[in-house]
Amino acid sequence: MSALFTPLELRSLTVPNRVWMAPMCTYSAVGRGPEAGVPTDFHLTHLASRAAGGAGLVMAEATAVRPDGRISPADLGLWNSAQQAAFSRITAAVASHGAVPAVQLAHAGRKGSSRRPWDGPGTVPPEEGGWEGVSSDDAPFPGLAAPHALTVAEIERLVGDFAAAAERALAAGFQVAEVHGAHGYLLNTFLSPAGNRRTDSYGGSFENRLRFPLAVVEAVRAVWPEDLPVLFRTSATDWLAEDPGDPRRGWTGEDTVRLAEELRARGVDLLDVSTGGVAAGARIPVAPGYQVPFAERVRAETGMPTAAVGLVTEPAQAEEIVASGRADAVMLGRQLLREPYWAHRAAAELGAEPRWPVPYGYAVAPRR
Numbered sequence: 456m457s458a459l460f461t462p463l464e465l466r467s468l469t470v471p472n473r474v475w476m477a478p479m480c481t482y483s484a485v486g487r488g489p490e491a492g493v494p495t496d497f498h499l500t501h502l503a504s505r506a507a508g509g510a511g512l513v514m515a516e517a518t519a520v521r522p523d524g525r526i527s528p529a530d531l532g533l534w535n536s537a538q539q540a541a542f543s544r545i546t547a548a549v550a551s552h553g554a555v556p557a558v559q560l561a562h563a564g565r566k567g568s569s570r571r572p573w574d575g576p577g578t579v580p581p582e583e584g585g586w587e588g589v590s591s592d593d594a595p596f597p598g599l600a601a602p603h604a605l606t607v608a609e610i611e612r613l614v615g616d617f618a619a620a621a622e623r624a625l626a627a628g629f630q631v632a633e634v635h636g637a638h639g640y641l642l643n644t645f646l647s648p649a650g651n652r653r654t655d656s657y658g659g660s661f662e663n664r665l666r667f668p669l670a671v672v673e674a675v676r677a678v679w680p681e682d683l684p685v686l687f688r689t690s691a692t693d694w695l696a697e698d699p700g701d702p703r704r705g706w707t708g709e710d711t712v713r714l715a716e717e718l719r720a721r722g723v724d725l726l727d728v729s730t731g732g733v734a735a736g737a738r739i740p741v742a743p744g745y746q747v748p749f750a751e752r753v754r755a756e757t758g759m760p761t762a763a764v765g766l767v768t769e770p771a772q773a774e775e776i777v778a779s780g781r782a783d784a785v786m787l788g789r790q791l792l793r794e795p796y797w798a799h800r801a802a803a804e805l806g807a808e809p810r811w812p813v814p815y816g817y818a819v820a821p822r823r
């Protein structure tokens with residue numbers, strides 16, 4: 456029996472299997488100014504085809520809680536009713552294939568207003584639809600324009616923006632909300648000592664650096680139904696120095712364990728464990744499953760459910776991660792771009808029943 460194809464209970468929600476689609480920006484939203492950030496038929500195809508492909512949970516890409524929270528001008532948002540209505544079609548399509556529709560609520564912080572990756576690096580200027588980034592402080596991410604350091608009033612308003620976007624996500628039919636706390640975007644810069652030079656109650660000590668991300672989590676949890684799960688994506692390490700006395704010390708696996716405990720106490724149901732993104736020059740030992748040990752450590756030391764992500768591409772590899780209790784689910788990114796129906800292939804290889812859409816299932820069944 457395959458562990459990967461065993462359902463996972465999170466609160467009252469049953470996710471049909473442990474093969475989940477990782478959030479992936481497609482930089483394909485249409486519109487400009489207040490009309491921006493609306494998902495299109497491209498997003499519907501992108502997400503629904505992975506649901507038809509057997510992923511148990513399909514997570515929509517980083518979706519900004521306000522216009523300046525987009526990574527690029529072509530990113531999705533959930534701050535108005537046009538976006539909410541367009542997402543409703545997508546969640547219905549994903550759910551029609553038996554997958555759980557999930558959304559990642561995000562603010563890009565100092566990496567906002569970036570060019571789409573295929574347009575090259577750099578910040579989009581205001582005359583081309585760009586905007587000033589915001590961050591914990593005014594230090595730029597190398598190669599991008601300097602952000603404006605958030606005031607306390609702006610931080611408090613952002614907490615409300617996350618809650619409002621969560622309410623819209625729920626109304627649009629999403630069953631899982633994930634708070635994006637990773638990859639050097641806004642919440643991650645607050646958490647990391649390498650991304651936060653504030654001297655007020657939102658910077659300095661570990662407790663102070665967690666204050667804003669935890670306030671966001673509390674606000675999202677408060678509007679998200681008791682019977683549905685909230686997830687948090689974290690960067691478990693900055694891949695910088697770890698020695699407490701080192702001035703170049705970054706966020707560490709130890710910090711992640713402490714964060715997980717705080718998140719769990721506030722009703723976060725699963726930690727989605729990624730790494731990196733705060734420091735431009737970090738040396739990352741990229742290899743198959745290279746981030747799995749961080750998910751494994753959180754699960755072992757706190758008992759909190761985790762998802763592992765990062766170069767998980769083979770059915771046997773994914774099965775081992777879940778079966779050996781290193782994580783409760785795996786998230787696949789690029790492999791699902793290459794191979795949207797990966798989960799059906801994996802199920803067949805692992806001796807589970809592939810959950811083909813009915814009109815395909817009888818036709819592709821193995822010949823007796």
Ligand code: FNR
Pocket residue numbers: 477478479480481516517559635637638688729764765766767786787788789790
């Ligand atoms: C990503 N990733 C990502 N992560 C995230 O938290 N929010 C996002 O919107 C995106 N966007 C995104 C776009 C594209 C094109 C890629 C390739 C990646 C990271 C992604 O979720 C995943 O963590 C990594 O891709 C590593 O997993 P894979 O691709 O090795 O399975």
